[in-house]
Amino acid sequence: MSFKNDQVSLKETEYIINTASECLEVSGDFVELGCYKGDTSLALAEILKTSDKKLWIYDSFEGLPEKSSLDNSPLGEEFKKGELLVTKREVKERFLRAGLRVPVIKKGWFADFSSEDLPEKIAFCFLDGDFYKSIRDGLKLAENKLSEGAILIVHDYNNPALPGVKKAVDEWIGTRKLQVLETCAIIS
Ligand SMILES: C[S@@+](CC[C@H](N)C(=O)[O-])C[C@H]1O[C@@H](n2cnc3c(N)ncnc32)[C@H](O)[C@@H]1O
Numbered sequence: 243m244s245f246k247n248d249q250v251s252l253k254e255t256e257y258i259i260n261t262a263s264e265c266l267e268v269s270g271d272f273v274e275l276g277c278y279k280g281d282t283s284l285a286l287a288e289i290l291k292t293s294d295k296k297l298w299i300y301d302s303f304e305g306l307p308e309k310s311s312l313d314n315s316p317l318g319e320e321f322k323k324g325e326l327l328v329t330k331r332e333v334k335e336r337f338l339r340a341g342l343r344v345p346v347i348k349k350g351w352f353a354d355f356s357s358e359d360l361p362e363k364i365a366f367c368f369l370d371g372d373f374y375k376s377i378r379d380g381l382k383l384a385e386n387k388l389s390e391g392a393i394l395i396v397h398d399y400n401n402p403a404l405p406g407v408k409k410a411v412d413e414w415i416g417t418r419k420l421q422v423l424e425t426c427a428i429i430s
Contacts, residue, residue, distance in 0.1 A: 247281035249326075249370070250397060254424050259285050261393050261428065262366045268391040270363030271296045275352060275380040276370035276397075278326050280333040286368070287342040297345035298361055300352065303330045307351065310406065312374040318403035321372055352379035363389045370397040374406025381414045392430075399427035 247255055262272060272290060277283045277299040287297050305327035313321075330349050337344045348359055352371060364387040369380045377396060384394065398407040400422050411420075411427050421428045 249278060250282055251424060254397070254426055255282065255285060257423055257426065257428075258282060258368060258395055259289060261395060262286055262368075263289055265366035265391070265393055266293055266295070268365035268393075269389040270365035270387070270392065271298055271361040273297075273360065273364050273367045273384065273387075274299045274370070275367070275384065276372070276376065277301045277333065277347075278370075279328045280336050282368060282370070283333070283345060284336060284340055284342065286366075287337060287340075287345060291342070295365065296361065297343075298348070299333070299345045300348045300350070300355065300359075301328075301330075301333075302351050303328065303333075303349045306372060307376065310374050312409050313372075313404065313406035315403050315405050318405075321404065352376055352383060355383055357383070357386065360384070360387050363387055363392075365389055365392050367392070367394040368397070369394060372398060372404050372407065374410050377407050377410035378414070381410065385414075394429045396427040396429065398425050401425040 272286050274283050283299045305324040308323045330347055367384045371377050371380050396411050398404045399411055419430045
């Protein structure tokens with residue numbers, strides 16, 4: 243399959259795929275918080291083709307929210323409220339066209355989801371919400387669901403255009419192990 247993605251580099255996508263594949267033996271499902279049009283979601287669904295695990299994907303489907311002051315960067319002017327808008331239907335149709343199992347697709351703001359909106363346990367989580375509050379809220383949602391051995395990848399941790407991502411992760415990380423690859427934080 244082609245890994246065309248205008249939000250995540252090819253190297254990062256390959257790393258996400260390899261890391262998620264290693265989580266096939268970990269208890270729980272795969273989650274993506276901030277799926278946009280579903281490029282990474284399609285790659286994750288491909289990995290799960292022969293697995294009982296489910297893929298759960300989340301997005302406002304209203305585009306990006308408002309930035310907070312923690313997100314301001316002269317390098318990130320293009321990240322504005324309402325950018326990256328796609329519909330839930332468009333994303334669902336991409337899975338159908340690709341002949342892949344349609345994931346659980348949830349529309350809403352991360353802050354408005356509750357624990358019941360997530361799977362019982364998470365084996366792999368990709369968090370890609372661009373802004374401080376989006377990452378903070380996503381981490382809060384996922385943290386109590388992560389299984390022993392689960393891996394969480396946060397996109398844009400090392401991206402100076404989106405400084406709120408690093409702030410949210412650094413506040414949350416505690417004693418967890420963190421590695422950085424390109425812009426991604428890999429947390430285990
Ligand atoms: C960079 S895009 C995600 C790209 C996608 N992960 C991929 O690999 O193609 C960020 C997405 O996060 C969503 N988003 C950001 N903050 C959010 C929030 N607080 N609640 C819900 N969705 C949010 C936006 O609507 C947007 O679609």
